[in-house]
Amino acid sequence: MQKIRGDFGVINRYREYLPVSEATPIISLSEGSTPLIHAPTLSEMVQGNIYLKYEGLNPTCSFKDRGMTVAISKAAEHSAKAVLCASTGNTSASAAAYAARAGMQCVVILPAGRIAGGKMVQAYLYGATVVAIKGNFDDALRIVQKLGERGDFVVVNSTNPYRLEGQKTAAFEIIEELGKAPDLHILPVGNAGNITAYWKGYREFYDVGRSYNLPIMLGVQASGAAPLYHGAPMDHPETLATAIRIGQPASWNGAVGAVKESLGEFDMVTDEEILAAQKWLASKEGVFAEPASVVPVALLLKIFQSEDHHLCRSKTIFSKLPLHPTIVLTITGHGLKDPETASHTLSEPLQAEATEEAVLNVIQGS
Numbered sequence: 001m002q003k004i005r006g007d008f009g010v011i012n013r014y015r016e017y018l019p020v021s022e023a024t025p026i027i028s029l030s031e032g033s034t035p036l037i038h039a040p041t042l043s044e045m046v047q048g049n050i051y052l053k054y055e056g057l058n059p060t061c062s063f064k065d066r067g068m069t070v071a072i073s074k075a076a077e078h079s080a081k082a083v084l085c086a087s088t089g090n091t092s093a094s095a096a097a098y099a100a101r102a103g104m105q106c107v108v109i110l111p112a113g114r115i116a117g118g119k120m121v122q123a124y125l126y127g128a129t130v131v132a133i134k135g136n137f138d139d140a141l142r143i144v145q146k147l148g149e150r151g152d153f154v155v156v157n158s159t160n161p162y163r164l165e166g167q168k169t170a171a172f173e174i175i176e177e178l179g180k181a182p183d184l185h186i187l188p189v190g191n192a193g194n195i196t197a198y199w200k201g202y203r204e205f206y207d208v209g210r211s212y213n214l215p216i217m218l219g220v221q222a223s224g225a226a227p228l229y230h231g232a233p234m235d236h237p238e239t240l241a242t243a244i245r246i247g248q249p250a251s252w253n254g255a256v257g258a259v260k261e262s263l264g265e266f267d268m269v270t271d272e273e274i275l276a277a278q279k280w281l282a283s284k285e286g287v288f289a290e291p292a293s294v295v296p297v298a299l300l301l302k303i304f305q306s307e308d309h310h311l312c313r314s315k316t317i318f319s320k321l322p323l324h325p326t327i328v329l330t331i332t333g334h335g336l337k338d339p340e341t342a343s344h345t346l347s348e349p350l351q352a353e354a355t356e357e358a359v360l361n362v363i364q365g366s
């Protein structure tokens with residue numbers, strides 16, 4: 001039989017490492033197998049080999065699709081009719097898409113006024129029932145967990161263990177591509193599921209002998225929403241990186257375990273540093289990522305290019321790495337998810353009459 005494209009999602013690629021069986025219908029949009037892009041400017045700055053795992057190239061433009069294919073496939077296996085999630089935008093987009101694919105109802109609970117435009121459009125277009133609450137993500141997740149107890153909905157937040165099982169496949173892909181685990185892995189942390197999942201993936205491949213090393217895990221938060229950095233939940237998280245505007249991460253223990261076991265660290269960067277890093281990454285490396293996704297880049301710029309480097313708790317990690325270390329940064333979501341936040345960089349285009357001479361004059365005069 002001809003292989004259809006949907007056969008190449010993460011479940012088929014890593015079936016033996018995932019909790020699926022012959023009885024599991026595979027609901028896939030060909031997620032995963034994202035590029036690991038070498039970043040020459042960052043590499044020179046850090047004197048190492050820096051790679052960007054560009055998860056913005058998944059079907060709904062964020063890393064969430066890896067976990068969602070497993071969560072929705074398992075929900076379908078158990079004949080679920082409806083799924084439910086709280087979200088800062090990307091989980092809801094992904095849940096809505098995979099639920100549409102499975103013919104299930106999808107209900108998403110979002111903090112009103114705090115979801116980037118692209119993500120909101122996705123939820124509606126994929127046909128989700130969208131409920132905006134007068135509260136933040138932590139309130140939304142609390143409500144979702146309570147509603148989940150009623151049994152009418154399957155909760156597809158990362159409290160659903162199938163989500164993390166799917167997300168760990170990003171670590172598998174990195175090991176397969178590099179031939180080993182990186183020396184250091186840096187990623188943004190919000191609800192803390194992804195750092196938990198990556199560490200699980202790295203550990204599993206290490207345990208079965210598919211890599212001989214484990215990375216140091218470095219989780220980065222926005223300074224206004226940095227509960228793991230401070231070691232205590234926050235009641236009023238605030239950051240323009242709305243995807244990680246979270247004060248009470250659900251996977252707290254998993255994230256702390258990953259950092260402790262890998263001898264890593266949590267660090268944080270300010271909103272100004274995030275905006276600067278977003279523009280820097282696009283204009284120096286050609287990669288456009290949403291604000292939450294560039295916090296690892298902001299941290300590297302702070303440590304290697306700023307006078308504020310002494311403020312970075314994770315600085316000492318870099319002095320312990322081998323010469324010319326291999327470092328992977330997860331770029332969790334595409335920049336087009338949230339064009340509004342980047343629009344501060346826009347200026348009026350140069351104006352010209354519709355002739356070659358006029359256009360050339362304007363270019364030369366600029």
Ligand code: F0G
Pocket residue numbers: 062086087088089090091092158188189190191192193194195243244290292293332333
């Ligand atoms: N980056 C992006 C683009 C995200 O959307 C998220 C989380 C994270 C990083 C942090 O990952 O929560 O696993 O630590 N977004 C969730 C959502 C909360 O609802 O879309 P995490």
